[in-house]
Amino acid sequence: MTKLLEWLLGVSLVLSAWAVVSFDLLELSLPQTYREVAWPMPLYLLVTFGCYSLATVGYRVATFNDCDEASAELQGQIQEAKQDLRKKGLKI
Amino acid sequence: MASRKTSQPKRESGDKYSVLLPTYNERENLPLIVWLLVKYFGESGYNYEIVVIDDGSPDGTQEVAQQLQKIYGEDKILLRPRAKKLGLGTAYIHGIKHATGNFVIIMDADLSHHPKFIPEFIEKQKEGDYDLVSGTRYQGNGGVYGWDLRRKLISRGANFVTQVLLRPGASDLTGSFRLYKKAVLESLVERCVSKGYVFQMEMIVRARQLNYTIGEVPISFVDRVYGESKLGGNEIVSFVKGLITLFATT
Numbered sequence: 001m002t003k004l005l006e007w008l009l010g011v012s013l014v015l016s017a018w019a020v021v022s023f024d025l026l027e028l029s030l031p032q033t034y035r036e037v038a039w040p041m042p043l044y045l046l047v048t049f050g051c052y053s054l055a056t057v058g059y060r061v062a063t064f065n066d067c068d069e070a071s072a073e074l075q076g077q078i079q080e081a082k083q084d085l086r087k088k089g090l091k092i
Numbered sequence: 093m094a095s096r097k098t099s100q101p102k103r104e105s106g107d108k109y110s111v112l113l114p115t116y117n118e119r120e121n122l123p124l125i126v127w128l129l130v131k132y133f134g135e136s137g138y139n140y141e142i143v144v145i146d147d148g149s150p151d152g153t154q155e156v157a158q159q160l161q162k163i164y165g166e167d168k169i170l171l172r173p174r175a176k177k178l179g180l181g182t183a184y185i186h187g188i189k190h191a192t193g194n195f196v197i198i199m200d201a202d203l204s205h206h207p208k209f210i211p212e213f214i215e216k217q218k219e220g221d222y223d224l225v226s227g228t229r230y231q232g233n234g235g236v237y238g239w240d241l242r243r244k245l246i247s248r249g250a251n252f253v254t255q256v257l258l259r260p261g262a263s264d265l266t267g268s269f270r271l272y273k274k275a276v277l278e279s280l281v282e283r284c285v286s287k288g289y290v291f292q293m294e295m296i297v298r299a300r301q302l303n304y305t306i307g308e309v310p311i312s313f314v315d316r317v318y319g320e321s322k323l324g325g326n327e328i329v330s331f332v333k334g335l336i337t338l339f340a341t342t
Contacts, residue, residue: 003258004340053252060248065235067312074206074314081127088163090123092156 018042108139109214110191110274113201114183115144117151121202126160126169128207136211143170143187147177180291184281188274197271202316205269209311213271216307223276223304226262226296227269227311234264234310243323250331254293257339261300262308265293266331269311276304289327290334297342 001009020026021038111129115122126142133140144157154173161169172190174183188196197213199205205227213225228234230251239247254265266289272280279302286294299306 002340002342003338007257053256057245057248057252060230060252061241061244064239064244064248065233065312067235067237067314070206070235070312071237071314074203077128078124078203081124085123085127085163090156090159090163092119092123 015042107195107214108141108193109133109195109197109210109271110187110193111140111142111197111199111210112184112187112191113142113144113199114180114187115146115149115153115157115201116177117149117153118201119149119151119153119156122153122156123160125201125203125207126164129210130164130168132207132210136214138211138214139193141168141170141191141193143172143191145183145187146171146173147183148173148175179287181281181284181287184277188278188281191274194274195271196274196277198277199269204313204315206312206314209269209309210271212309216309217271220305220307222307223273224296224299225271225307225309226264227267228262228264228308229267229311229313230263231308232310234312236313236315238315246323246328250328254335257335258297258342260293260297262296262306264308265296266290267311267313268292269313270295280304286334286337287330288334289331290338293334294338297338301342 018038018041020028021030022035022041024030024035113122113125118125122144129140129142144160146154146157148154154171157169157171157173161171170190172186174186184198195214195217197210199207209227213227216222217225229236230248236244236247251263251265254260255263258265270292276299280295280298283298284291284294296306
């Protein structure tokens with residue numbers, strides 16, 4: 001099963017559960033409060049997921065390591081390499 | 093067995109590591125990356141070879157490679173040039189054909205990937221007998237040098253979206269510093285059709301699909317020292333296209 005199908009399956013499961021409760025499709029005669037709580041749920045979930053995404057990406061950007069030592073080490077090694085290679089007879 | 097010296101188990105293992113270096117106009121960088129590879133393989137004692145696949149660079153990369161071959165020996169530096177620029181996927185296929193090791197390491201020749209991490213890759217691979225070990229900029233001590241806020245934001249954002257949609261089981265999908273079992277790389281390269289950034293992503297997504305095991309090692313990515321590094325609108329569009337394709341087909 002492709003990821004696309006997995007997603008479609010997941011989303012349709014959630015949506016049908018939501019429709020059953022919100023519109024009382026199976027005539028389960030659920031209390032009115034259930035329907036009132038269920039009705040805006042998809043929007044709440046969407047907003048929650050959006051906030052989670054923004055917070056996660058923001059945190060990860062803020063904590064992305066700047067490898068200053070790695071760059072400094074590399075620069076040093078480049079000089080070392082150039083000297084050594086010249087000694088070994090490399091002509092550029 | 094207790095009497096056997098423990099200081100040299102690496103050479104006895106019979107494993108050989110072939111480093112594939114696809115190059116195009118890397119005259120400045122090639123000697124430096126080769127020097128670093130020789131240094132770190134020499135220190136760690138693993139058996140290795142470097143396969144330089146130059147795609148007809150007009151800047152004379154191939155002549156530099158020939159000089160390096162004279163310095164370090166034909167058993168260590170293999171030259172397998174191609175007539176013109178033919179893309180990364182076919183460069184790997186070309187390189188694998190000539191590689192004599194049972195493991196293959198792929199990395200960029202522009203010094204953004206440091207050979208000091210290779211011994212860590214090898215240890216990681218042995219630790220779990222992983223089919224592939226991927227370097228990751230997004231975990232542990234991994235990171236980048238030379239990226240501004242915009243670049244970091246795009247990178248993290250793209251990575252997050254991809255993780256959510258594809259759940260690939262690896263944290264760095266577009267990185268190209270990896271160690272593969274040779275047979276695994278062969279089977280993956282055959283299946284992958286994407287270009288550019290998406291190629292590396294497809295490799296790891298397909299690896300997961302085929303139930304290959306993946307190990308990860310944090311790496312520092314130092315953006316191109318010599319030459320231009322680019323991330324423009326075109327790259328982003330082709331990334332999104334590739335992502336959607338993988339989403340619908342894997």
